[in-house]
Amino acid sequence: MPLLERWKFLSARQAFNWRRLFGWLGASLPNRCLMCHQTLRSGGSGICETCLGASLYHRPSCLGCGRPLVMQTRYCGSCMVKPPLAVVAPGSYHQGIGEHVAAIKYQGQLAALDCLCDALVARIEALEALGLTQWPQAIVAVPLHPNRLRQRGFNQAWLIAKVLSDKLKLPLLEHAVIRSVDTRPQEGLTGRQRRRNLADAFKLQQDIEYQRIAIVDDVVTTGTTVNTIAKLFEARYIQVQVWCLARAEAPGLSD
Numbered sequence: 001m002p003l004l005e006r007w008k009f010l011s012a013r014q015a016f017n018w019r020r021l022f023g024w025l026g027a028s029l030p031n032r033c034l035m036c037h038q039t040l041r042s043g044g045s046g047i048c049e050t051c052l053g054a055s056l057y058h059r060p061s062c063l064g065c066g067r068p069l070v071m072q073t074r075y076c077g078s079c080m081v082k083p084p085l086a087v088v089a090p091g092s093y094h095q096g097i098g099e100h101v102a103a104i105k106y107q108g109q110l111a112a113l114d115c116l117c118d119a120l121v122a123r124i125e126a127l128e129a130l131g132l133t134q135w136p137q138a139i140v141a142v143p144l145h146p147n148r149l150r151q152r153g154f155n156q157a158w159l160i161a162k163v164l165s166d167k168l169k170l171p172l173l174e175h176a177v178i179r180s181v182d183t184r185p186q187e188g189l190t191g192r193q194r195r196r197n198l199a200d201a202f203k204l205q206q207d208i209e210y211q212r213i214a215i216v217d218d219v220v221t222t223g224t225t226v227n228t229i230a231k232l233f234e235a236r237y238i239q240v241q242v243w244c245l246a247r248a249e250a251p252g253l254s255d
């Protein structure tokens with residue numbers, strides 16, 4: 001088939017999804033919800049209350065494994081046996097907010113950043129009010145290695161941590177943790193490979209004068225990254241919890 005004919009054939013069959021393109025264009029207009037493309041009553045950009053509400057956790061969930069619970073306690077029965085690191089997230093990566101969390105990291109698309117951080121703040125405050133978490137004294141972002149930071153141009157975890165730091169009036173410790181080894185991406189690795197990949201990748205750089213810290217990341221999947229950093233703090237008797245915009249139950253989506 002001649003090249004031009006072939007292109008026409010492909011574009012008619014699959015190369016262009018016009019409905020999707022118009023969806024993107026609509027969502028990229030200011031004051032439009034990124035999900036339903038309706039005008040945002042609050043102005044600005046992001047996700048409307050209806051779409052966001054439908055995408056967040058509706059049921060209490062275990063802070064260890066993320067499993068739904070009948071009533072909100074800290075951990076489910078299985079996690080109580082050997083309590084894992086508490087992870088606070090407003091919703092699942094697989095329930096609508098995932099693509100907007102991914103867009104922050106992979107496309108530098110920040111339209112949803114503020115409203116997702118608001119949803120996380122609401123969850124943090126609700127758990128604290130129930131006495132299930134303790135208010136941290138400072139927050140740290142999962143760092144990128146300088147090589148990766150140069151490539152991407154920004155650290156998505158730092159962006160989220162900065163917004164949270166401003167909203168919650170908590171100090172953001174900029175240089176507390178450094179990533180001293182340029183590890184390969186965690187996507188697609190098994191649990192053991194993930195742990196081996198990150199062994200000695202992080203270092204605590206300074207004396208930390210706080211007893212309670214929240215580590216901030218965009219997505220928590222298996223938790224290998226945040227657990228590796230948490231161990232460094234716990235070795236100095238500093239209590240750790242994790243805050244993220246979404247929790248992914250299936251491995252392979254994030255570090």
Ligand SMILES: [Zn+2]
Pocket residue numbers: 033034035036037038047048049050051052
């Ligand atoms: Zn909407």
Ligand SMILES: [Zn+2]
Pocket residue numbers: 062063064065066067075076077078079
């Ligand atoms: Zn659990």
